[in-house]
Amino acid sequence: MATKILVAVKQVTALDEDFEIRADGRDVDADFFLRDLNEWDDFSLEEAVKIKEAGGEVEVVVVTVGPEEADESLRKCLAKGADRAIRIWDEAMEGSDSQAIARVLAAAVQQQNPDLVFAGVQSSDHSFASTGIALAGLLNWPHAAVVNQFEFSPGATQAVIRRELEGGVLQMMSIDLPAVLSIQLGINTPRYASLRTIKQAAAKPIEQVGLSDLGLSATDVGEAGSASRVRRMYIPEKGRAEMIEGSLAEQAAKLAAIIKEFKGASA
């Protein structure tokens, strides 16, 4: 029987320079959004594709919860080796936090019935570091976070993982399958898509899934289904940095003087 790996991917949002807060004060104005595939998800997708390439019958399915523009990130995943892509969206999902997203993903997992679920350790925009593990909690699946090595053979009932702890310490663990793993940066070297695979990906269908397809209702998602609510978003007071201005030469001279003074004092 084929092994199915579901990879949850997120299209993250970076901010343009000089961004502004939205009129209601609860988010940044969408005019300043720059979107891309979450960096962590590049690594988890690569890990799944590597398992596929190692042999056996393996299907890699990427799934995202997001509006139409998230198709772009899914196509990137298709170009890098995913077999299928699913995009789940309904306007009611707007404003979902990581717990609400996890609820949507849990419903998708129940339908797709994969053998493994990969998520990224965190998203580079909001860094909740919790969606994948919340999903495991809802499914009652075995789970491990911050995995930076994964030894698995298709069909196995257990896998060996290595967890990355603080301060350069790693820990080996064994985990029962099926499981949800949150995958850490550096676990592998993500590939670049080739022009040929990018072209092929552009022609592949993206499966569209809505709220009722998953048996969910509007109150399960969005703000109503979230574990927190944004009261206010604001730009923090800039810290204490004294900006060194002037021409390039002047700036370099000033820093050189700071360095020389430091070295003089510590000599």
Next chain:
Amino acid sequence: MSGILVIAEHRRGELRPVSLELIAGAESLKASGGGPLTVALVGPAPDVFVNALKVAGVDEIITVAAGTGDFDPDTQAAAVSAVIAARSPSLVLIPHSVDAFGYAAVLAAQGGYGFATDVFKIEFDQGSWVATRGGYGQKVNVELDFPAKAVVLLTVRAAVYKPAEGSSNPTVTALPVPGASVHVRPGEYVEMSQADDVDMTAAEFIMSIGRGIGEEARIPQFRELADAMGATLGCSRPIADSGWLPKSRQVGQSGKTASACKLYIAMGISGAIQHLAGMKHVSTIVAVNADPGASIFSVAKYGIVGDIMEFGEELKTHF
């Protein structure tokens, strides 16, 4: 629902210092949000940590004898969930640590709690908990509340509160908890290999490079600059993950702490919280970054907005 519960953390037989920071945070909230302040600890012989937790403000210490002493998410979640059920706190604080990444979200999902992670400010405002965290790569602050949630669980950033000191005379309770079904079995610890002879923790002057250098071919240029200035060359995580510099030069949460450093120059590093964890204590931090909004400028003493390639060339002429 009342009171604050702090989950203490230990690893390899040692209490993790962040536990005392969270107790101090909880202590400061007792006046507004209400006590009692309970500290819970899970482990096969949790009593060994009890004395270290008898710090100012603690009303009760709950020990749960469970697990092997090495973290596993199932034992931890089952034990903490039992403590929450036994004491019904309105606020639960857990360190925003790698261990917490593995179970805090499970508790929130299964318990239906209010939940936020990597929180760096907590207030009690008109009868409700309010938490502040960063957003969009720490470029904004996000203030959250938790409507209709009886229990709010927060994972709290390290080094926000000063470790609790002083002493208290808390009640100590051993709470029996039924065994969890464990699906993850901890094994041996491995130290990240030292492929290099440098000791970042001993260096007094560090120049670190980040993803802003763009390509590997530019490493030699920055290595020469560091040598000329007499600085130890360090890096952020993507540079080490790409193999451009050895992992032993990575500064940050999962790398090295620049413990002895007095002057730290960050070149093309955005200032992610995990990088800051290894260097934000340094007394003189200089950041050079093309983005005037980079969050590294909020911890730097001096900032320069510009291109590190050009700037590096220019700086080199002085040495």
